[in-house]
Amino acid sequence: MASQGPRPPTPDPADPETVGPYRIESRIGRGGMGAVFLGRAPDGRPVAVKVVRPELADDPRFLARFHGEAANAARVASFCTAQVLDHGDENGVAYLVTEYIEGPTLRERIKSDGPLTPAALHGVAIGVAAALVAIHGAGLVHRDLKPGNVLLSISGPRVIDFGIARALDETDHHTGTGQLIGTPGWTAPEQITGREVTPAADVFAWGCLIGYAATGNNPFGRGSFEILSARVLHAEPALGDLPDPLGGLVRAALGKDPAHRPTARDLLLALAGGDSEADAATALDARPVAAPAAFPDGRPDMAHTVPPTVPPTVPPTLPSAGAGETTGAHRLPALPPLAPLEYVPPPVAPPPPERAPRRRGRTLAVVAAIAVVAALAGVGVRQWRSSLPPDDPLLVAVGLDEGCADAVGLYRAGSAAPEKLVSEVWCVQNPQWSPDRSQIVFTRSDSEAHSAWVMNHDGTGLRKIADMAGDSAAWTPDGTGVSYVGDRDGREGVFTVAVATGKVEPVATVKEGDARFHDPAWSSRGLLAFSYREEKEPPRVHVVDPKRPEDWRAVTPEGVDARAPAWSPDGATIAYTALEPGLKDGAEERDIWLISVQGSPNRRELEVPGNAVHPTWSPDGRWICYVRDGEDVRAARTNGDADRSVAPEGDAGTLTMPDWS
Template identity: 45%
Template sequence: MGGPRASSLRELRPEDPTRIGRYRIEAKIGEGGMGAVYLGRDPDGRPVAVKVVRSALSDDRTFLARFHDEAANAQRVASFCTAQVLEHGEDLGLAYMVTEYIEGPSLLEHVTENGALSPGMLHGVAVGVAAALVAIHSAGLVHRDLKPSNVLLSISGPRVIDFGIARALDVASAHTRTGQVVGTPGWIAPEQITTQQVTPAVDVFAWGCLVAFAANGRNPFGQGPFQLMAARAVHAEPELGELPRSLAPLVQSALRKDPEQRPDARDLLLALVGGAAEADVTTELGEAWASPPPPDDPGATSRDVTARSAGPPPVTAAAPPAASPPPAASPSPAPAPVTDLAPDWPLERPAQEPKTEPAYERSTAPAAEQQFAEQQFAEQQFAAPPPVLPPVPGWTDGPGRRGGRGGLSRRTVLIASAMVGVLVAGVVAGGIYYFNRPSGEAENKAGPAAFPSAPMLVRIDNEAGWPKSCHADIGVYRPGEPAATKLIGGDRCEMLPEPSPDRSRIAFTRTGGGESEAWVMNADGSGAQKVTDIAGGRLTWSPDGERLAYMGKAGDTRQIFTITLQGHEVTQLTDDDSPKDDPMWSSTNKLVFWSEQDDVLQLYTLDPDRPRSAWTRLTKDGVRANDPEWSPDGSKIAYTRGPADRSTIWVMNADGSGGHALTTGGLHDMDPAWSADGRWLCYVRGELSDPVIRAVRADGTGDRVITPAGRTFGHPTWM
């Protein structure tokens, strides 16, 4: 949420918090299906929007995992044309997310009060929202609920808010019924309604609806209850009304029923900033991009606002012929949206009721048609297989509201031209960077890395108590399945599975009765054999698969040893008195591990073929570092960095250079492990007693929850 007008803010009530995390709460902005949004201040006094999840959802572990997952992803979205996500966490037993506070009305408010946008301002909104979608999609997110109330018209241009958060509610285990649609009728794509796969194409469809609405003051699929709106989105052609010549073809292509036939956000952006003729672009952008003046501007009048919406006559886009148009829709105020279908952040704002998305007036379609559509949707409940929706005859909702006409002053034109120049320059620069960045920076030339198809080895916790007590087996888990398949178990604790380089065997640690042992078994769980006694911790394979490295006791100190699987020949590699652990062997024959040799956990490497050789220190910033894991080619190391309760996953080069954060949750991230192709990492987030497995691309995008609902897994590694 951004910045509503001061008059729409609500004073805090006794049940409202006065502080969340490090933010002082000053007023309530609004509330909706997911929770409440507050105006807050950070310790430096800067305004922020603090979104607090309602308590019922805060008790849902699966929802919370997804909420933090999506919030962490949202933090990586470039802030241009979006409201930047600053932080997320939990306080007072509630989950919260903090975003940049954007001052300005929503597109819904502006169009409702002032009519359709002028061509210049319309083009600015189209460009800005397309740029925001490029940033959102390149971070691996899909907005899912793009609509006019989620676009704020700030002084610097349009800003998209609430991206990526709708998905959290979509998977809430205790609060989402089977087949529920997340989104708002009138702005969601056909494939969302028929519960097919959600891709970035749904946002492109919403972009087309949004631009048509901004140009005409009405939804291209008309008005009515959600059943009729949904049926029209699936079967009927949109009525685009009047659109500028440069926008009409793009909007038509964005609203195609088949998501595969729609352009992506990058195509939209390129066409908007460079695909039109120079004269057309000059005409489109020559007018003002300016949000309505702030409420405390004494010179602002309704005539000033109306003048901003003036412009040359637009081109009328072709619309499908109507069979028998029903009577014009009633101009009476629209009822509130159905919250089942719009579980987003504020659905309404205080002191502005009954203003809502203008797509919910009672339908004027024939009663039989409406009843049939409602019955079909009630029976199907949006569940798979997709419902067969009734074809909708032609319809019309009458002319949209247009802004009044008036001239622009010389001063207004000069200021507006400068602002439009900044907006377009920023979009073009962002587009140039996006299309020409190095291949490893977010997406390579082949596009984002597909999620690995290989299964994971996991520790399956059969009872609570980890890590004080262990009741675990080792199993194979394929992400997306409801449970793991046990490979080995018993009355002792099996943990820390590590596949051999050729994936034919698995080494693991077995504990019980105060003893720890190194074991090896075949990949299917057969042929398990004890290798040696150890001092606890994980095992790691040599590149040739003929040796294991492990932690063993030498006097009163744990040291790093190796042992051959044939002959059980033992070699001691270290002999100092510092605590150390987590040895990991690289494909280039180096061992990385952590040690407190320099009074803080730092990462070091040594040559396993030169016992008691000098170490090379990799991390030198004095921040706690552990859990090192080599990439498959030995060029990088992923590791856990930071205090245990606020740690994140970092990646650095093999020589210690180029260290950077891969995750941003700060909620005890640990135990990273690479996929076989080196393009994904899995890791664990959360309390040791209640871990959640997650996965993220090596470029930081696509972060997601892997653990199935109701299961507790740990120590993940891909086969």
């Protein structure tokens, strides 16, 4: 969408007077998704109101994706970005509201005054890199980072329009098969060739943007879409006399292979602490960048995709098992701890002894740089604390009577008691937020059956939507349906019921028999995980793409009793519970393990003295909440550190079955 730079009011009779509760003052601009207006919130604050084109707003699939992505974008730490404040649709008008940022876009600044000075260039480079750290940390990819989406405000550069391009990208009949979402000249090779889009695409756009700010020209020049695409795929960027170490970072960011680019966190680390080409190379833990080769034809395999790297749920590259070692769940080599903001480089080569203290200094410089940027944006550094769990409220089942809770409530760590949303309902289990947190699903059980129920976020509108065979249900990624375990037409497995219509569709099923399904869970990337037991074998966690429902694949090791999968916010990692080696089903000695969506690496991060169940990720992906021994709700960082109870003290009602994400 268009920028938010300062504009004189230009009312147009065709413009709306209000959008939702926001009064419209003037049109700021127009972009691919719709128009952007300067508006006023009910409290008088200026806001940017982005109104979706009518033909898109009429598409239920687009709207579901749009609101889901907007809800995710609202979680992005606001330093160096325009904070997402609200989203909704009213009378056929869908809209997104962000804070209004005064200042020209980078594109306007370069067009009027030419290339940036070295000091201003470094400020833009570090500010945009910090914004990408925050965006990727929320599990998002910008997909359309360009000079028109960077505002030069009084508090520094601010990135806008992140997290919503995917909604348009995945609405095929509006984009056309194969049509590029993004701006030619700023899109990465993998976007042009239709490969998986990851945070590495934003890093490529960062390299284009810094090259443009330094020279006044796009590193791949001007021309038609075909010409620019050919240059991006095969030509070397023109960066003029961009000095090192910044020049080296930009060249690394513009590498053709996404797996070989630095992450946004790497860039921030090098920009904050490096003072030479050698320092930059050390920060990236890479050899000098050679001329990159063009991509081979065809799609890359999963090993070459780059999941979001902040927060680091699993390292992008991990040591493989040595000779004679097994790669099963219980025979993996020890892995390094994953302390937040501590850069753990891929093991390309053993680091020289002198690197450790230098890296530590750069890490401290990164923390200082983030603190300065956050202070300028007026938000402090709360988002970067790692010693305490986040204060996002937990959705919990409250009050156990013979194993069944009788209420659903909200609990914030440190509170004296939970806030009950609905109570006096028999045998409540597994409450779960919808993706936009507007609704809650939970299950109820009696002596004869299980059923799935939904209600609004405040406890109103309670209604049953399905009878089921299991005791847990999961929202689909777009928030329009609920998946559950059941049986239908001679088949058993996972089915999805549309909340609005009650229509039921199978997702993964088998003929009725001895197979057993448990604990469905959807990822933000649209994959379904569930625990599946065939005949007398221990259950394993399986993953399926609903577009290819016949292609199941187990991701947990054979012979290990694995249950209760829970996806990280970025969809790259699954937490699950597993029995201690040698123990049989029925034993109460389960620990929490983490495994990548590819099935490797697999590692135990929470070795619990007792029985750990119901894992759930914090919204920032840095912590896991779980229940120990049936009644102690606890939280620990994803590397197992700082494990602590977050349950209320005293007789405040037993909490269990938390949902944090």
